[in-house]
Amino acid sequence: MNQHLQTLKDLIQQSNAFSEEEKVLLLKAVKNAENDLMISEFKLERTEKVKRTTAILLEETIDELEQKRKTIEVANEALSKSLKELKATQAQLIQSEKMASLGELTAGIAHEIQNPLNFVNNFSEISIELLEEMMEELNNGDSEEVHAIANDVIQNLEKINHHGKRADGIVKGMLLHSRSSSGVKEASEINVLVDEYLRLAYHGLRAKDKAFNASMETHFDTSVDKVNIVPQDIGRVILNLITNAFYAVSEKKKTETDKFQPTVWIETKNKEKAVEISVRDNGNGMPKHVVEKIFQPFFTTKPTGQGTGLGLSLSYDIVKAHGGELKVETEEGKGTEFIILLPLTN
Amino acid sequence: MRSKSIHGASVSEIKANLENSTADGFEPTAAIVFISIEQDRKAVCNLLKDRNISVFGATSCGEFIDGKQTKGETAILLLELRQKHFSILLEALGEGTLEQGASRLANRVKKEFSNPSIILCPTGIDKNGAFFNGDELVTHLEKKLGPDKLFFGGMAGDDWKLNGTYVFTEKEETDRGIVALVLNGDAIEIKGMAITGWKPMGISRTVTKSKGNLLHEIDGIPAVEMYLKYLGRTDLEDKIGYDVLKELSFEYPFIVERENNETILKSPMKINQDENALFMDIEMPVGTKFWFTKPPELDIVEEVLDKVNLLKGNPDEQADALLVFSCAGRQPVLGPLVNEENDGLAKVWKTPMAGFFTYGEIGRSYNGKQNFHSGACCWVAIKERI
Numbered sequence: 001m002n003q004h005l006q007t008l009k010d011l012i013q014q015s016n017a018f019s020e021e022e023k024v025l026l027l028k029a030v031k032n033a034e035n036d037l038m039i040s041e042f043k044l045e046r047t048e049k050v051k052r053t054t055a056i057l058l059e060e061t062i063d064e065l066e067q068k069r070k071t072i073e074v075a076n077e078a079l080s081k082s083l084k085e086l087k088a089t090q091a092q093l094i095q096s097e098k099m100a101s102l103g104e105l106t107a108g109i110a111h112e113i114q115n116p117l118n119f120v121n122n123f124s125e126i127s128i129e130l131l132e133e134m135m136e137e138l139n140n141g142d143s144e145e146v147h148a149i150a151n152d153v154i155q156n157l158e159k160i161n162h163h164g165k166r167a168d169g170i171v172k173g174m175l176l177h178s179r180s181s182s183g184v185k186e187a188s189e190i191n192v193l194v195d196e197y198l199r200l201a202y203h204g205l206r207a208k209d210k211a212f213n214a215s216m217e218t219h220f221d222t223s224v225d226k227v228n229i230v231p232q233d234i235g236r237v238i239l240n241l242i243t244n245a246f247y248a249v250s251e252k253k254k255t256e257t258d259k260f261q262p263t264v265w266i267e268t269k270n271k272e273k274a275v276e277i278s279v280r281d282n283g284n285g286m287p288k289h290v291v292e293k294i295f296q297p298f299f300t301t302k303p304t305g306q307g308t309g310l311g312l313s314l315s316y317d318i319v320k321a322h323g324g325e326l327k328v329e330t331e332e333g334k335g336t337e338f339i340i341l342l343p344l345t346n
Numbered sequence: 347m348r349s350k351s352i353h354g355a356s357v358s359e360i361k362a363n364l365e366n367s368t369a370d371g372f373e374p375t376a377a378i379v380f381i382s383i384e385q386d387r388k389a390v391c392n393l394l395k396d397r398n399i400s401v402f403g404a405t406s407c408g409e410f411i412d413g414k415q416t417k418g419e420t421a422i423l424l425l426e427l428r429q430k431h432f433s434i435l436l437e438a439l440g441e442g443t444l445e446q447g448a449s450r451l452a453n454r455v456k457k458e459f460s461n462p463s464i465i466l467c468p469t470g471i472d473k474n475g476a477f478f479n480g481d482e483l484v485t486h487l488e489k490k491l492g493p494d495k496l497f498f499g500g501m502a503g504d505d506w507k508l509n510g511t512y513v514f515t516e517k518e519e520t521d522r523g524i525v526a527l528v529l530n531g532d533a534i535e536i537k538g539m540a541i542t543g544w545k546p547m548g549i550s551r552t553v554t555k556s557k558g559n560l561l562h563e564i565d566g567i568p569a570v571e572m573y574l575k576y577l578g579r580t581d582l583e584d585k586i587g588y589d590v591l592k593e594l595s596f597e598y599p600f601i602v603e604r605e606n607n608e609t610i611l612k613s614p615m616k617i618n619q620d621e622n623a624l625f626m627d628i629e630m631p632v633g634t635k636f637w638f639t640k641p642p643e644l645d646i647v648e649e650v651l652d653k654v655n656l657l658k659g660n661p662d663e664q665a666d667a668l669l670v671f672s673c674a675g676r677q678p679v680l681g682p683l684v685n686e687e688n689d690g691l692a693k694v695w696k697t698p699m700a701g702f703f704t705y706g707e708i709g710r711s712y713n714g715k716q717n718f719h720s721g722a723c724c725w726v727a728i729k730e731r732i
Contacts, residue, residue, distance in 0.1 A: 035682070042681040043644050050641055053598065054547065056578035057638055061548040 005034050090297075094310060111203040112170050116163035123156040123163075130156070187226040188234070190275050190342075191268055194220070197235050198266055201242040205250075214249050214262040223270045227342050229322055234342070237315040237326075241279040241338045242266065244311065247302075248283025248336060273344055274324070280337040285330045294328065347534075347730035348372055348426040349667035351411035351698040355419045357389040364393065367424060374424035376432060378465070378527065378669065379403035380702035381420040383504045383511070390420060391516045399424070401516040402434045402527045404467035406702035407503025407674040412692035415685050418505060423700035425667055425728075431530040433458045436513065438520035444479055445486050451524055452490030461531035464497035465669060465726060470705030472522040473510040477559075480706040480718040481610075481628060483524070488716045496531075497716065498538040498726035500671025500704030511705065529728070537657045537665075538726030540709035540719045541650050542673075543642025544611055546601050548576075553634040560623040561614070561630050569624045570617055576638060585617050590624070596675045599721055602636040608714050611639070611721035613675065627706075627720065641679050647686045650723055654694045656712055657727075665727035668692055670701030673721045677703055691725050701725075 001009070012018065012026045134149040198216065205212050242264065249262030262282065269276040286294070286301075293299045295316045300309035319326040323343050330336040350367045354360035368374070377394045381387050383405045391401050409421035435454050439447040455462050468478050480501055487497060502511035513525035529536065555563035564572050574582055577594050591613065599613035614624040630636070643649075655661065670688050677684050692699035707724035710716055 039682050039686070042683070046641075046681070047644070050597075053578055054640060057548060057576045060576045065549070 001034055002037055005030055005037070094314065109170055109200065109204075111207060112200065113167050116167040116170075119163040120160050120167075123160045127153050127156045127160075183230060185228045185230050188229050188231045190224050190227055190229075190277065191220040191222070193231060193235055194218075194238055194266060194268060194277060197238045198242055201239055201246065205243070205246050209250075212246070212250055214246055214253075214264055217263060217265045219265075219267045221268050221270050224268050224275050225270070225344060227275050227344060229342065230318075233318045234322070234340075237318050237340060238277065238279070240311040240315050241340075245279050245281035245283070245336070245338075248281045252283045271341070275342045275344065277340040277342070278337055280335060282335040285332040285334050285336055287332055291328060291330055295326075347428075347666040347728075349698045349728075350374070350424045351700045352422045352424065353409075353411045353414050353416070353419065354422075355416070357386055357393065360390055360420055360422065361393055364397070364422075364424075368397075372424070372426065374399050374426055375429055376400045376402065376425045376427050376434070376527070378423040378425070378700060379420065380406045380409040380422075380700060382406055382409065382418040383507065384418050385420050387512070387514060387519070390422075391514065395516040399516075400432075400434050401514065402465070402467070402525055403512075403514040403519075404500070404502040404525065404702065405504055405512045407505055407705065408677060408703035410670070410685075410688055410701055412689060412699040415688065421700045421702065423667055423669065423698060427529075427534070431533040431730075433528045434515050435526045435528060436515050436518055436520065436523060437526070438518070438523040440522075444482050447523065448483055448486035449490055451526060452487055455491065455526065455528050458528045459530045459532075462491070462495065463529045463531040463534065463536045464495070464499075465527040465529070465536070465728075466497055466499040466524055466708065467513050468499070468501050468524045468706075468708075469513055469520065469522055470501035470503055470511040471508055475509065476522075477627065478522070478706075479628075480708060484708055484716055484718045493715065495716075496536055496538070496710075498536065498540075498669070498671070498709040498724060500702065500708065500724060501706035503674055503703060503705050506674070533731055535729045535731050536726050537729075538709050538724065539653060539657060540707055540711050540714075540717070540722040540724040541653060542609075542611055542719065542721045542723075543646040543649065544599065544601055544639045544721055545642075546609075546637035547640040548638050550603075551600075551636050551638070553630045553632050553636070556623075556630050556632055556634075559615075559626050559629055560618055560621055561626050562621065562623045568622055570622055573614060573624060586619050588617065590614050590617050592678065596678045597641045598639055599675070600630070600636045601639045602630065602634055604717075606715060608711060608717060610717070610719060612636070613720065644683070646680065647683050647690055650687050651690045651694055653712060654691065654725075665695040665697045665729045667728045668695045668697050668699040669726050669728070670699060671704045671707045671709070671722075671724040671726075672701060673707055673719075673723070674703040674705060675721050676723060687723055695727050697727070 009027060009030050012023055012030065015023075018026065130149050130153050134146055134153070137145040137149065195218070198218065202214075202216060245264040249264060253260060253262050265278070265280040267278045267280070269278070290301060294312050297310055297313040299313075316326050319340055319342070325339075325341040327339045327341070328336065329339070350372060352360065352363040352367050354363055375398075377399045379387070379390060379394070379401055381390060381403060387403060387405070391403065394401050406421075408415065408417040409419060410416065411421045411423070435451065435458075437447050437451040437454070455464060468480060468483055471477050478501060488495075491497075502513050504511045510521050512519050512521050513523060514520070515525060551564050553561060553564060554566050561569045563569055570585070573594070574580060577598055579594065582588055595613040595615070599611040601609050602612050604610055610628070612626055612628045612630055615627050616625045617623075618625050668691060670691055672684060672688060676687075680687070688699070688701060707719040707722040708717075709719065709722070709724040709726070711719075
């Protein structure tokens with residue numbers, strides 16, 4: 001017992017000044033005081049002890065976290081470096097995807113250029129002949145005939161100029177496709193764009209594989225307005241979807257009977273606030289586990305070396321960047337339809 | 347139902363106090379006996395048996411009744427339970443598994459009453475020094491009895507000797523088994539709660555290497571090194587002779603995450619120098635998330651008593667008897683506050699109380715599921731339905 005309380009207790013017990021009842025009461029109070037004192041002392045001692053240990057524990061934890069922070073900082077730097085390298089590699093891959101699609105275009109472009117070139121060649125040959133004739137008529141002094149021939153030559157030269165410009169346009173378009181997107185949007189005729197890329201894709205595939213043959217059915221809604229888009233970007237999307245569709249039907253053709261008619265349908269629709277471009281095929285369709293991944297970068301079902309797995313991923317990003325949607329509907333064994341929705345208010 | 351608590355430092359004292367308590371016509375039918383390993387439990391049992399009092403007993407690590415707390419003595423709660431509403435079962439595990447024993451006990455319990463409630467005491471440590479897996483027992487019992495059945499209790503102690511604990515009835519005893527007081531839940535209501543008061547401190551930790559009860563690594567750092575360093579014992583030279591339990595882990599156990607936002611305390615019992623690992627009282631498998639802890643605040647007594655009101659139907663509700671299973675680790679940490687806690691519970695329920703300091707507690711935290719606990723104050727109020 002506390003020394004002072006013990007003194008108090010002894011005094012109470014020895015004192016004659018209190019009745020027995022009062023002594024019991026007082027001794028109980030002393031006992032309670034002793035108990036309270038003991039608890040207070042315990043609390044004080046424990047508070048000090050816990051405070052000390054808690055401080056050590058927290059200091060050690062802070063040291064540990066500081067070390068972890070430093071480690072994370074180093075790891076972060078390494079990660080930033082890796083990320084930079086990854087981005088550079090991805091940029092290279094994206095460029096190679098562009099070049100791959102350019103490759104797909106080359107045959108189509110060659111076919112397209114061949115026509116104006118034929119015109120240029122033919123009309124220049126005819127013009128030479130006409131000029132030779134004109135020289136003869138000049139010698140003959142038949143000014144009326146000279147005049148008529150000169151008019152024909154002028155018409156020929158106009159045609160040569162027209163077809164020369166057409167070839168120039170095709171070449172410029174090709175260059176645009178191979179360059180990085182300027183990102184500049186311009187009002188574009190969707191039907192013309194789709195038609196142009198459909199022909200390019202088809203002829204491209206025909207040039208690569210003479211045996212390739214597929215029906216193309218187009219339905220262009222003439223009420224479709226001009227849409228503000230980056231034409232080379234959307235063109236790339238259309239080309240990608242059409243090329244995929246042709247690939248799908250040609251793959252199915254390999255395993256089907258002669259009765260199977262590979263067909264790709266291309267349709268545009270005016271949807272009031274948007275333009276819809278649909279590319280549908282009657283290929284093999286896709287299973288669910290493939291559909292879930294087709295927009296993921298680097299995912300491809302094509303054999304190694306035949307696809308980068310970036311086509312649909314880039315297409316998705318391009319359509320999204322136009323505020324639009326790229327949707328897919330597919331049924332195994334029946335075919336696939338990709339739908340591009342481009343908002344008019346874009 | 348009437349009840350009385352008695353206490354004694356010897357068989358003769360128990361005999362005298364038993365006679366005193368029955369002098370007014372009180373006729374107990376059941377005795378809940380918490381007795382030091384040093385006492386003659388056989389003699390105490392015979393004393394009770396001679397009076398046709400059924401015994402539910404467990405050895406203790408300190409024992410108490412309302413107003414008196416001791417170590418090395420005997421505390422008894424005498425109950426005037428109607429014979430048809432209770433049964434005392436002892437399930438010795440023998441050479442069998444804990445699952446088999448728990449299953450046998452559950453089947454016996456179900457045969458006794460259609461709606462049973464149970465007070466139970468498993469042994470804490472057997473004669474070979476093997477710890478009883480309280481967590482596993484609760485899991486098996488809950489599975490067999492159903493999640494709605496209530497069971498509260500504590501694991502027997504042996505005054506920190508750690509060389510054998512016992513549970514017993516007036517007929518038999520075991521150092522590896524369970525004693526159960528099975529109550530007819532339709533006639534006798536039990537209410538209880540388990541509270542620890544320890545709070546997580548610092549950042550969450552993960553066990554990265556462990557095997558059985560040995561905890562090797564925490565967050566990739568040797569567990570022994572981290573535990574001693576973080577609790578300020580880097581100066582320790584004699585790790586073999588260091589009593590990690592008494593010196594540190596009573597106050598600073600780990601708090602481990604488990605289902606339903608509940609937690610459990612797990613304590614390092616000793617340092618295994620050969621394996622450079624902490625020997626834990628309960629296994630901590632790899633991947634376990636846990637925290638270092640802060641001991642209960644000094645208002646823990648108020649917290650424990652306040653929470654009683656959450657279970658009381660009304661503030662004046664009383665119980666017929668109260669049992670308290672308080673973790674043996676609370677005593678060194680909470681000092682005199684433990685007496686306040688135990689006596690406070692008896693006062694709040696206005697009823698006789700007996701309890702003991704345990705090697706593990708079984709019960710439910712407020713709104714929690716049936717669980718095994720460590721470091722907890724687990725109380726259970728018993729009341730005959732009218």
